[in-house]
Amino acid sequence: MMNYIFGALFVISVISAIITGRLEEVSNSILSGTNEAVKLTISLLGMMCFWTGIMKIADKGGITILLANFFSPVMRLLFPDYKKTSPAIKAICMNITANFLGLGNAATPMGIAAMKEMQRENPKKEIANNSMAMFVIINTASIQLIPTTMAILRKVHGSTSPFDVMPCVWISSAVALLIGIISAKILEKRG
Amino acid sequence: MDKIGPFFLPVLVLLIVIFGFTRKVQIFDVFVEGAKDGLESTFYIIPSLIGLITSINMIKASGALDVFTSFIAPFANKVGIPVKTIPLFLLRPISGSGSMAFINHIFSSCGPDSFVGRVTSVMMGSTETTFYAIAVYFGSVGIKNTRHTIPSALCADLTGFLMSILLVKLLF
Structure with missing residues (x-):
């Protein structure tokens, strides 16, 4: 897809x-x-490194595990096929928490682990089950606590308050996530 | 938000550092390790940014972007969508660095604190590279039929876009 767009632009x-x-x-x-x-990349570099450094401290301190426990009851509602102790639910919670904290590098491997756990119990190996679809939909509408890249980009371009759009970002992504979940619940019944 | 703005970053950093201390994290070593990850992933995007910022600059310089926007302007205005945000709307689900390149163009031509600048910021912050996530996750386990994933995910994306416009209109 990107190849066509890139070519078309030229x-x-x-x-x-x-x-x-x-x-x-x-x-x-x-x-x-x-x-x-x-x-642009050079001007982003300092702040990106600082931020990933700070977030690594939070991560090493175990914040992902703490928050994952906090999210777990909600996740069980969205993924009723799995028990509380199942490795799938654990991987799902860890992935969503890491995304929430903006730890993209850590989130993807956890997400793949979650998919592999879900695939293990999936009867038709080439067709997504409801939980897999729900998981990917939540990921594509991911809620991020601090949209770092965007804030840094704003600052680089001389924004007086790069963080002032954050409440809008939170509300907008929460509503988008909700619509994603509702539409998934409706569409999954159609097979 | 003007009052909270300046406090936000320092307070957050303070909280994380205290959290690290109480959990006995070697904070400097871990910070350096994390910053290296940032270095790697930032450098990693340079090649795609060179390709995409250049092609977006070319499209802009050639006048094709103006033709495109003036073509869809009547429709967009009727619905209340700022015309300048439409290319982002099309690019966002497909390419992360592509939309970053486009936002860079919006910020340098309109400014990050303009209406369009704010709307695109919120759009960028509240949506994801949908098709990339779908390809990575389903690809990792060999799923071919994704059923309702794409329609639902695009539904969420569309909601995010419309909400961004609405919220920036309401809150600023």
């Missing part, structure tokens, strides 16, 4: 530059774009 911009006579602007934009990408 084709469309060069063709439209020929039509509108903006070839020189496009030529300049290639030079400035590459430069801008590197500059």
